[in-house]
Amino acid sequence: MTAPTAVLQLDHITRHRAGRPAVADLSLTLDAGQVLGLLGVNGAGKSTTLAMIAGALVPDGGAIKLNGKDFLEQPELARRGVGWLPERAPLWPELTVREHLDAHGLLRGLGGAVLAKARQRIVERLELGALSRRLAGVLSQGQRQRLGLACALLHAPSLLVLDEPANALDPVQVAALRTVIREQAAAGTAIILSTHLLAEVTAACDRVAILHEGQLRYDGAITDSDHKMLEQTFFDIAMRGAQAA
Numbered sequence: 001m002t003a004p005t006a007v008l009q010l011d012h013i014t015r016h017r018a019g020r021p022a023v024a025d026l027s028l029t030l031d032a033g034q035v036l037g038l039l040g041v042n043g044a045g046k047s048t049t050l051a052m053i054a055g056a057l058v059p060d061g062g063a064i065k066l067n068g069k070d071f072l073e074q075p076e077l078a079r080r081g082v083g084w085l086p087e088r089a090p091l092w093p094e095l096t097v098r099e100h101l102d103a104h105g106l107l108r109g110l111g112g113a114v115l116a117k118a119r120q121r122i123v124e125r126l127e128l129g130a131l132s133r134r135l136a137g138v139l140s141q142g143q144r145q146r147l148g149l150a151c152a153l154l155h156a157p158s159l160l161v162l163d164e165p166a167n168a169l170d171p172v173q174v175a176a177l178r179t180v181i182r183e184q185a186a187a188g189t190a191i192i193l194s195t196h197l198l199a200e201v202t203a204a205c206d207r208v209a210i211l212h213e214g215q216l217r218y219d220g221a222i223t224d225s226d227h228k229m230l231e232q233t234f235f236d237i238a239m240r241g242a243q244a245a
């Protein structure tokens, strides 16, 4: 029996920023239903990696495959198959919540009754109904994040990319976000999220990849007994640049 195709495959991707390697020779794969925490200190290369996976930055070298297809050659695959919530949800202040969802749906190939159904589903799930006619410019930070997540999930992507998703959320909102992440993973969505907090990874993920100076230094499953070891590994990598992998 052949193994199922990975949802995401990064093959030796590299990206320079301001003349320096922000991500260097990074390879990893992610399967359906897996939740991978991309952990690293500030400047480790997490956002650069996620922007490439989301199709918003082009690598200088290497390949990215989504469900086995190279999306550097077919950029529309990223738009339709990936849902991306950047560190700050990019919203138009003068558009309403509903207008955002409609615009995102159209960009991702949804229209008519299909879009209406997808919008209704996500509005109900993320409790955005009461905010439908509200302008994005007057939303609270937590509401903006919820709308950004709704836009990322609207088209039921096979890969969900979340950049520091818990930043600026209160504990209740963080718990609600973790529930959505678990639900999505149970439904088969592959999820990659970035954070500089180990506790965020152990609470929300089943696997961790540690990036340091743009390089992958550790990649492994998370079990309850691993927490202490992971803490030490992350500390060693961050403080001494140790080669823990």
Ligand SMILES: Nc1ncnc2c1ncn2[C@@H]1O[C@H](COP(=O)(O)OP(=O)(O)OP(=O)(O)O)[C@@H](O)[C@H]1O
Residues within 6 Å of the ligand: 017, 018, 021, 022, 040, 041, 042, 043, 044, 045, 046, 047, 048, 049, 196
């Ligand atoms: N727009 C940019 N222009 C130039 N250099 C950049 C830009 N964005 C990031 N960099 C550089 O690329 C490297 C990786 O940054 P990146 O934002 O990917 O790291 P990060 O792990 O997401 O950090 P943080 O946790 O602080 O967001 C850093 O050296 C950073 O200074």
